[in-house]
Amino acid sequence: xxxxxxxxxxxxxxxxxxxxxxxxxxxxxxxxxxxxxxxxxxxxxxxxxxxxxxxxxxxxxxxxxxxxxxxxxxxxxxxxxxxxxxxxxxxxxxxxxxxxxxxxxxxxxxxxxxxxxxxxxxxxxxxxxxxxxxxxxxxxxxxxxxxxxxxxxxxxxxxxxxxxxxxxxxxxxxxxxxxxxxxxxxxxxxxxxxxxxxxxxxxxxxxxxxxxxxxxxxxxxxxxxxxxxxxxxxxxxxxxxxxxxxxxxxxxxxxxxxxxxxxxxxxxxxxxxxxxxxxxxxxxxxxxxxxxxxxxxxxxxxxxxxxxxxxxxxxxxxxxxxxxxxxxxxxxxx
Amino acid sequence: xxxxxxxxxxxxxxxxxxxxxxxxxxxxxxxxxxxxxxxxxxxxxxxxxxxxxxxxxxxxxxxxxxxxxxxxxxxxxxxxxxxxxxxxxxxxxxxxxxxxxxxxxxxxxxxxxxxxxxxxxxxxxxxxxxxxxxxxxxxxxxxxxxxxxxxxxxxxxxxxxxxxxxxxxxxxxxxxxxxxxxxxxxxxxxxxxxxxxxxxxxxxxxxxxxxxxxxxxxxxxxxxxxxxxxxxxxxxxxxxxxxxxxxxxxxxxxxxxxxxxxxxxxxxxxxxxxxxxxxxxxxxxxxxxxxxxxxxxxxxxxxxxxxxxxxxxxxxxxxxxxxxxxxxxxxxxx
Ligand code: HEM
Ligand code: SF4
Ligand code: SF4
Ligand code: SF4
Ligand code: SF4
Ligand code: SF4
Numbered sequence: 001x002x003x004x005x006x007x008x009x010x011x012x013x014x015x016x017x018x019x020x021x022x023x024x025x026x027x028x029x030x031x032x033x034x035x036x037x038x039x040x041x042x043x044x045x046x047x048x049x050x051x052x053x054x055x056x057x058x059x060x061x062x063x064x065x066x067x068x069x070x071x072x073x074x075x076x077x078x079x080x081x082x083x084x085x086x087x088x089x090x091x092x093x094x095x096x097x098x099x100x101x102x103x104x105x106x107x108x109x110x111x112x113x114x115x116x117x118x119x120x121x122x123x124x125x126x127x128x129x130x131x132x133x134x135x136x137x138x139x140x141x142x143x144x145x146x147x148x149x150x151x152x153x154x155x156x157x158x159x160x161x162x163x164x165x166x167x168x169x170x171x172x173x174x175x176x177x178x179x180x181x182x183x184x185x186x187x188x189x190x191x192x193x194x195x196x197x198x199x200x201x202x203x204x205x206x207x208x209x210x211x212x213x214x215x216x217x218x219x220x221x222x223x224x225x226x227x228x229x230x231x232x233x234x235x236x237x238x239x240x241x242x243x244x245x246x247x248x249x250x251x252x253x254x255x256x257x258x259x260x261x262x263x264x265x266x267x268x269x270x271x272x273x274x275x276x277x278x279x280x281x282x283x284x285x286x287x288x289x290x291x292x293x294x295x296x297x298x299x300x301x302x303x304x305x306x307x308x309x310x311x312x313x314x315x316x317x318x319x320x321x322x323x324x325x326x327x328x329x330x331x332x333x334x
Numbered sequence: 335x336x337x338x339x340x341x342x343x344x345x346x347x348x349x350x351x352x353x354x355x356x357x358x359x360x361x362x363x364x365x366x367x368x369x370x371x372x373x374x375x376x377x378x379x380x381x382x383x384x385x386x387x388x389x390x391x392x393x394x395x396x397x398x399x400x401x402x403x404x405x406x407x408x409x410x411x412x413x414x415x416x417x418x419x420x421x422x423x424x425x426x427x428x429x430x431x432x433x434x435x436x437x438x439x440x441x442x443x444x445x446x447x448x449x450x451x452x453x454x455x456x457x458x459x460x461x462x463x464x465x466x467x468x469x470x471x472x473x474x475x476x477x478x479x480x481x482x483x484x485x486x487x488x489x490x491x492x493x494x495x496x497x498x499x500x501x502x503x504x505x506x507x508x509x510x511x512x513x514x515x516x517x518x519x520x521x522x523x524x525x526x527x528x529x530x531x532x533x534x535x536x537x538x539x540x541x542x543x544x545x546x547x548x549x550x551x552x553x554x555x556x557x558x559x560x561x562x563x564x565x566x567x568x569x570x571x572x573x574x575x576x577x578x579x580x581x582x583x584x585x586x587x588x589x590x591x592x593x594x595x596x597x598x599x600x601x602x603x604x605x606x607x608x609x610x611x612x613x614x615x616x617x618x619x620x621x622x623x624x625x626x627x628x629x630x631x632x633x634x635x636x637x638x639x640x641x642x643x644x645x646x647x648x649x650x651x652x653x654x655x656x657x658x659x660x661x662x663x664x665x666x667x668x
Binding site: 026037115120121122124149166168174175176177178179180182197199200213216217218219220221222225229325 | 338363365366367368369370371373376393394401402404447559560566575577578580591592593594597
C-alpha cells in the first residue's frame with residue numbers, strides 16, 4: 001500500500017497503530033457546536049470507522065478505524081461541518097471546503113464553556129476562540145492556544161503556548177456599597193486579597209487584582225459592576241518529554257485587539273526563528289533559544305497597545321528539568 | 335379623564351416636564367448585570383421615553399430614589415456639626431403599582447412612625463412625584479394580586495402602554511403638561527388582574543411558630559447575602575456609620591446605610607452579644623416582619639408581592655413558597 005503520510009497528516013488524518021487504518025481529527029473551534037454535527041460524526045464513525053469516537057483533550061473528535069481509501073469520501077461527508085464551523089466564522093480556505101482540513105499543525109483552539117453557561121466567566125470564550133481561529137487557521141506551525149473565561153482556568157490555559165484568560169475590570173460605586181464585606185471576605189478566601197475595608201468602604205489594590213470578577217458576583221447591591229473586558233496572556237506552557245512547565249504571564253489587562261494581534265504576530269516570530277532542519281519545532285523551544293526579549297519585540301511589533309495593558313519585564317519559568325545535560329551541553333565533545 | 339397619545343406625543347410631554355423636573359425610572363444598563371454580557375435593569379435618570387425600560391422588572395426598586403443606600407447625615411469637627419447642604423431637585427419617578435404601594439409603606443415607616451418625622455426622608459419625598467405604569471404582563475415571581483397591591487390610587491399620573499399608544503391619566507396639577515392634546519372620557523386605568531403565583535397569607539400567625547422546625551430548611555439553604563432585602567421595595571432598615579477622616583481624625587461624618595436582617599452584624603450589640611445567629615431565625619424574622627409584625631402596627635402588610643426577593647436569591651429560596659408553606663404550619667399547629 002502506498003500512502004503519502006505527510007500529505008494525509010496535513011489533511012488531519014493520522015498514521016495509527018493498525019496498519020492500513022487512519023483516524024480523522026475534527027476541529028471544533030471554541031469547543032461548542034450545534035448538535036446537528038454530531039450526526040455527521042456518527043455517520044462517519046459508523047460507516048467508515050469502527051463505530052467509536054474519541055473525545056480529544058483539545059475538544060475535537062478523533063474518528064478511528066478508517067481505511068486510507070475512504071479519505072476522499074469522508075472529506076465530502078465532513079464538508080458541511082467545515083463550512084459550519086470554519087467558513088461561517090470567517091476562516092479562509094483557498095482550496096474550498098470539500099477537500100477536508102487543509103492543515104493540522106496549529107491545533108484546535110479550545111475554550112472553557114464560558115459565559116454562554118458559566119456564572120463565573122468574563123467573556124464568550126467560544127466566540128473569542130473562533131476569532132482566533134479565523135486569525136491563524138489554516139497553518140502548519142505547531143501551536144496550541146486556548147481561551148478560558150476566568151482565572152479558574154478550566155480549559156488549562158496554563159498548558160498552552162498561548163493561554164488567554166478573560167479579565168474584567170471591577171468598577172466600584174461607593175454610594176451603593178452598604179459595607180457588608182462579602183466582596184472583601186471572598187476575595188481574601190478565593191482570589192488574591194486585593195480588597196480591604198477602610199472607613200466602611202472598599203479599597204481595591206489594582207496591582208493585586210486578578211480581574212476575576214468574583215467581587216461583582218458577590219456584591220448584593222451592585223456596588224461592584226462590570227467595566228471593560230480585558231485579557232491576560234500566559235505563554236509557553238507545555239507538556240512533553242523535555243521540560244514540561246506551566247505558562248507564565250506575558251501581558252495582562254490587554255484588549256481583544258492586542259490579543260488577536262499578538263497571536264497573529266507569533267506566527268511571524270515562528271517563521272523568523274524556526275529551526276527548519278527539524279521536521280517540526282514547537283514554539284516553546286524556539287522561545288527557549290531566542291529568549292523572552294526577542295519574542296516580546298516581534299509579537300508586539302506594530303500593535304496599538306491599549307493604555308491599561310501591563311507587560312512582563314521578565315519571565316521566570318519553573319519547569320521540570322529531567323536531565324541537566326539538555327541545558328548544560330558538552331560543547332567540547334566532537 | 336385621560337389622554338391617548340403616541341410615543342412621540344408623550345415624548346413631547348416628557349420634554350415639557352423636563353423643564354421643571356428630573357425624570358427617573360427603570361433603565362436598562364447594558365452589560366452591567368452581575369454575569370458577563372447580561373444587562374442590569376435598575377433605577378436611573380431618563381431623558382426620553384426610549385430610556386424607560388418597561389420590558390422586564392428592575393432588580394432594584396424605586397425606594398432608592400427617596401431612601402438612598404448610603405447617605406451622609408452630618409459632618410462633624412471637634413465641637414461643631416452641620417448637615418450637608420442639600421436642595422433636591424423636583425423629580426418624577428416612574429414605577430409599577432407594587433412599587434408605588436411600597437412607597438406608602440416607606441411613608442408610614444419614615445413619616446408616621448411615632449412622634450419623629452425622618453427629616454432626611456421627608457426632604458427627598460416632598461420633591462418626588464410618582465408616575466405609575468400598568469404592567470402589561472405579570473412576571474415570573476409576582477404575587478401582587480394576592481397582596482392587593484396590583485391596584486393603586488393617589489399617583490401623580492398613571493400610564494397604560496397599549497402598543498403604539500399610551501393611555502395617560504394625569505392628576506389635575508399635571509394636566510397642564512398635556513395642553514394641546516385631546517381629553518378622552520371613556521377609558522379607565524387598567525391594572526394587572528392575575529399573577530402566575532397566588533399566595534394566601536396565613537391568619538393567626540404568632541410567636542408560637544418561633545421555634546418551629548419549619549425554619550430549619552432556610553438555615554441550611556440561605557447564605558445570608560442580603561439580596562432579598564436590598565432588592566425589596568419595602569425594606570427600610572439602616573445602620574449608622576461614623577467616619578473619621580484619615581488625614582484628620584478630628585473631623586468626619588455620620589452616614590446611614592442600608593442594612594439587612596439576613597446579613598451578619600444586624601443584631602450585634604455593644605459587648606459582642608448577637609441575637610439571631612442562625613439563617614433560619616433570620617428568615618423567620620424577615621417573613622414575620624413582612625406579613626405579620628408590620629401589619630400589627632400599620633394595619634397593612636409590609637410585603638407588596640413584587641417577587642424581587644425570589645428573583646434575586648442565588649439559592650433559589652422562594653419567599654412566596656415560604657409563606658404558602660407557613661399556612662400549612664399554622665393550620666396544623668392551631
Ligand atoms: C436590661 C438592660 C438592657 C437592655 C434590654 C438593652 C437593650 C438594648 C437594645 C435593644 C439595644 C438596641 C440594639 C440595636 O438596635 O442595635 C441596645 C443598644 C445599646 N445598649 Fe443596651 N440594653 C440594656 C442595657 C444597657 C446598658 C447597661 C448599657 C451601657 C452600660 C447599654 C448600652 C448600649 C449601647 C452602647 C447600645 C448601642 C449598641 C450598638 O448600636 O452597637 N445597654 N440595648
Ligand atoms: S476582580 Fe477578583 S481579584 Fe480583583 S478585587 Fe475582585 S475578587 Fe479580588
Ligand atoms: S459586597 Fe458590595 S455592598 Fe458588600 S462591601 Fe463589597 S462592595 Fe460593599
Ligand atoms: S418581601 Fe419580596 S415580594 Fe415582598 S415586597 Fe419585598 S421583595 Fe417584594
Ligand atoms: S427587618 Fe429585615 S425584613 Fe424588615 S425591613 Fe429590616 S431588613 Fe427588611
Ligand atoms: S437572597 Fe436568598 S440566600 Fe441571600 S439572604 Fe436572601 S434568602 Fe438568603
